[in-house]
């Protein structure tokens with residue numbers, strides 16, 4: 367029996383609890399409750415919507431519009447989408463436990479205070495290059511992992527192998543961990559804190575590393591998901607990603623208008639969610655139960671025809687009814 371609910375409202379919640387208790391069904395059946403994709407912030411990004419982070423302390427969604435130099439904060443309670451405009455590209459934003467945010471600002475890692483807009487530069491990397499920070503996220507021990515990329519004349523066409531993946535420790539020290547990166551993108555860690563997944567978009571692969579949560583050291587790089595050469599039209603480029611409580615990864619397929627759930631232990635595709643925007647860039651779980659998937663997308667490089675076909679390009683989407691959930695996102699503990 368497939369249960370269809372119009373929206374993600376209280377009746378669906380009630381139904382889910384009722385079904386769970388009344389019919390002892392498994393979470394897999396819950397996943398058969400009809401999935402829905404909706405726009406929550408319409409056309410808010412003019413360049414590259416990216417880096418969604420659900421801030422459960424304020425019940426709001428943070429995300430960036432990279433080349434517009436904007437950081438956004440959307441509240442489902444008020445519907446307001448506030449933004450602050452900075453003086454350089456913003457690759458990612460993560461909250462600090464002590465207050466404020468860490469941003470990848472051009473080639474710097476900086477702290478920003480939302481209300482005063484005060485910027486404190488912590489580190490500058492790749493000096494003398496036209497690189498910029500791209501995606502970044504906090505690991506289970508509150509370190510910031512963030513990567514750079516070479517100058518990009520058009521999306522998915524940067525100067526090759528100019529980027530690196532950096533780790534900002536809670537003591538404030540910065541460490542280069544992986545180099546010769548093309549487009550540093552998605553990051554995720556397994557529930558047992560033993561594995562880190564990481565995407566460099568151009569080789570079109572998701573890599574796995576052994577991850578030592580005590581030291582932050584990574585080793586044993588291997589390919590866990592390969593988008594392959596021939597499937598560019600169907601899967602595009604792996605971009606941002608998140609991980610659910612079953613340790614399956616959800617990868618934004620840039621250029622392919624979809625988010626795909628993979629089992630990183632087998633490399634197999636498990637589920638596809640079509641998004642009405644070609645350049646899906648990243649995704650994160652959020653909402654009060656972390657069972658909503660928020661999806662960002664890019665506009666940069668789109669043609670007039672593309673924008674006519676996908677008029678919601680540049681919006682933020684919410685997917686519900688997936689039958690799985692994520693874990694609260696980590697914040698910087700330094």
Ligand SMILES: O=C(O)[C@H](O)[C@@H](O)[C@H](O)[C@H](O)CO
Nearest residue numbers: 414521522567603605620647
């Ligand atoms: O969104 C990003 O990660 C980059 O900033 C884009 O410009 C990429 O080129 C594109 O998304 C393909 O990965």
Ligand SMILES: [Zn+2]
Nearest residue numbers: 551605606647
């Ligand atoms: Zn990205």
